[in-house]
Amino acid sequence: MTKAKTTLCFPDGEKSCFGCCPPIRPAGYDHLDYRGMISRMLLENTKAFNPARQDIRPITGFSCWAIGYLDESYSTVGCLLHPYRYGGVDMRYRVSFEDKCRRETCEEAKIFQALSCRAQTALLRPVKGMDSFTYSSGKANPLFRMLMWGSPLLESVANETDEAEGHLPRHNEAPFKSWNNFIRRYPFFASSLNPKAHSYIVTSIVQRLGTIFLRKDESRDELELFSAAALARIRKLGHVESGRQTWTHLLDLPKPFLDYLRLGAGIARITQEGALEIKAALDSMIATAFF
Ligand code: SF4
Ligand code: SF4
Structure with a gap:
């Protein structure tokens, strides 16, 4: 999981994706299917977490004791050991999963990173208002599927102008107000x-x-x-x-x-x-x- 200015993992201050934590998961696993149980686990992890400790507690199975809420309003979910919380020092050695955690990034995140700011902003509009659970879900968040069409196609859509319809050139904003708008405009998708x-x-x-x-x-x-x-x-x-x-x-x-x-x-x-x-x-x- 990474944190930068605008990434698919952390698109804004309101939500985050935690779809790849921990890096080993059963095929087809989706946090949203276990929302109640995972919400409780996140709360317990956050309350039990002590940032001053440095001991190693390896994780086993499909859950990690270091994933928790990152903000006081319990909106964003992520790694409590991530370097951005420790001035660049990577504390993920504490779960003995350090390399796997560091390497973990999904293809969708890489495609998102390759997009222009305009395209990123456009594609994040329809997911405004989603919470972290819904946003992290490949099933509930159409953005993940959309990204797999690749950056050249998405750039073409985000940069389409109204010139063809005889209007003055104007960048393509209206279709990105919601997924329904988007599919109405581009039924192909x-x-x-x-x-x-x-x-x-x-x-x-x-x-x-x-x-x-x-x-x-x-x-x-x-x-x-x-x-x-x-x-x-x-x-x-x-x-x-x-x-x-x-x-x-x-x-x-x-x-x-x-x-x-x-x-x-x-x-x-x-x-x-x-x-x-x-x-x-x-x-x-x-x-x-x-x-
Ligand atoms: S240590 Fe952090 S990055 Fe690694 S699985 Fe746990 S929460 Fe995710
Ligand atoms: S699944 Fe992708 S977008 Fe989500 S946290 Fe992992 S790398 Fe980021």
């Missing part, structure tokens, strides 16, 4: 497609056609049909995986395309040549279907 797997395709389309694609009701269905057709075509290319081939995510190709290969096409290992062949076929299919 109601798609059930995996954002990380399809970011390459959708970003390619938006870079060519503009954000108007995201604003059409029919785009969602078009994209879902396209995704199935692209997969069928790629399977016909007949790539056979073997243990001697490179892990897909290690290839020297754009990461969004590699995410498509792994998560969209289900290819875990492939040669660079094989990946390039699929990329050429996919790019050609996108151009034929949408441009």
Whole structure:
């Protein structure tokens, strides 16, 4: 968990995310499902915490004695041993989990950090008013899913102007007043497609056609049909995986395309040549279907 000016972990003084504490959790775990129990635990941890102690008490299982409320109004939740509370000194050695705690950051937080201030501010508007439990929940907070579409696509949306509608250029603020507003303006984002797997395709389309694609009701269905057709075509290319081939995510190709290969096409290992062949076929299919 990190704290800086504006981060996904600490977006403002009103709430925080504690989704990755402790770093080892069961698959699919969500704090929100255990709100009552965890609220009590946070309160007990906060009251029992003594910042002057330096002894080591290793954590076991899926809870940590060092997670608690960070402010007097019990609004923000986070690590009571974090360096920002000790003038830069990292006290997390006290749980014997120090390296895991220090390394822990989610992909969504990295994508958020890569966004411009304008895009960050826009995307934080719909989550204004959420409490820390709801904000931390991947199920209850749509921002986490949105971020997986990737920073280029989100920048296009946040920086869209009204010029196309014949108005003077004005930055895109109204859709970010609430998630309902956002989906009304960009119905595409109601798609059930995996954002990380399809970011390459959708970003390619938006870079060519503009954000108007995201604003059409029919785009969602078009994209879902396209995704199935692209997969069928790629399977016909007949790539056979073997243990001697490179892990897909290690290839020297754009990461969004590699995410498509792994998560969209289900290819875990492939040669660079094989990946390039699929990329050429996919790019050609996108151009034929949408441009
Ligand atoms: S020590 Fe801090 S960062 Fe590590 S699991 Fe506990 S609360 Fe989280
Ligand atoms: S889950 Fe992500 S956003 Fe939440 S505290 Fe961890 S790194 Fe930050």
